Amino acid sequence: MIIKWSEHVTTAVNPEGYPKSDLPEIAVVGRSNVGKSSIINFLLNRKNLARVGEIPGKTRQINFFNAENKLLLVDLPGYGYAKVSKEEKKKWQENVEAYLLGRPQLSLIIMVLDIRHKPTEDDKLMYNWICTMGKPHVVLANKSDKISRSYLSGNINQIRETLQIVPGVPVIAVSSKKRTGWNEAWSCIIEMIPDLIKI
Numbered sequence: 001m002i003i004k005w006s007e008h009v010t011t012a013v014n015p016e017g018y019p020k021s022d023l024p025e026i027a028v029v030g031r032s033n034v035g036k037s038s039i040i041n042f043l044l045n046r047k048n049l050a051r052v053g054e055i056p057g058k059t060r061q062i063n064f065f066n067a068e069n070k071l072l073l074v075d076l077p078g079y080g081y082a083k084v085s086k087e088e089k090k091k092w093q094e095n096v097e098a099y100l101l102g103r104p105q106l107s108l109i110i111m112v113l114d115i116r117h118k119p120t121e122d123d124k125l126m127y128n129w130i131c132t133m134g135k136p137h138v139v140l141a142n143k144s145d146k147i148s149r150s151y152l153s154g155n156i157n158q159i160r161e162t163l164q165i166v167p168g169v170p171v172i173a174v175s176s177k178k179r180t181g182w183n184e185a186w187s188c189i190i191e192m193i194p195d196l197i198k199i
């Protein structure tokens with residue numbers, strides 16, 4: 001797997017703003033602040049392509065990133081941020097649903113979790129929803145640098161049990177900060193999208 005070239009394509013809120021492209025897309029979903037934008041930078045070997053913030057709720061819109069002209073990575077706004085009004089939550093749901101349900105080239109969903117924490121009720125809702133959609137998906141348990149190695153497999157098991165993830169779905173510990181798990185993450189992604197031209 002070689003990723004040398006990537007670029008920000010566009011920022012959108014609704015389908016009119018999505019890029020006109022036939023490339024397969026990989027959407028990154030997860031709770032606010034788990035590191036979705038960081039995971040995009042990590043996968044693309046970039047430092048600051050997707051905007052990372054200390055302030056949760058940083059990514060409010062949908063951002064599209066082109067990787068090697070072979071696929072687009074899509075950074076979706078995070079859910080579960082407490083300080084967001086009901087109105088904004090509703091807007092989030094509409095925008096995210098419109099993308100996930102209305103984009104035929106969506107080939108894979110990456111659900112990002114924080115490996116330190118048991119998945120929340122919001123995570124369960126999101127995960128069940130992904131399963132109901134029937135789209136291929138992988139789970140990346142990010143921030144593995146924050147726990148000691150001896151806790152890794154226990155925490156991965158807790159994630160599997162809480163979300164009731166079936167054995168065929170990979171759950172991979174990664175650290176976008178320390179850049180660990182890159183090969184494993186990409187191998188699983190490639191395996192889940194058989195049509196993807198090798199990059």
Ligand SMILES: Nc1nc2c(ncn2[C@@H]2O[C@H](COP(=O)(O)OP(=O)(O)OP(=O)(O)O)[C@@H](O)[C@H]2O)c(=O)[nH]1
Nearest residue numbers: 032033034035036037038053057058059078176177
């Ligand atoms: N220690 C550590 N911190 C990380 C890691 N990945 C992300 N972070 C930090 O977590 C915070 C949130 O990262 P983002 O990438 O902005 O998270 P996000 O999920 O895109 O957040 P929203 O856009 O608000 O939904 C930032 O302070 C990152 O530096 C990691 O692997 N390890």
Ligand SMILES: [Mg+2]
Nearest residue numbers: 036037058059
């Ligand atoms: Mg973000």
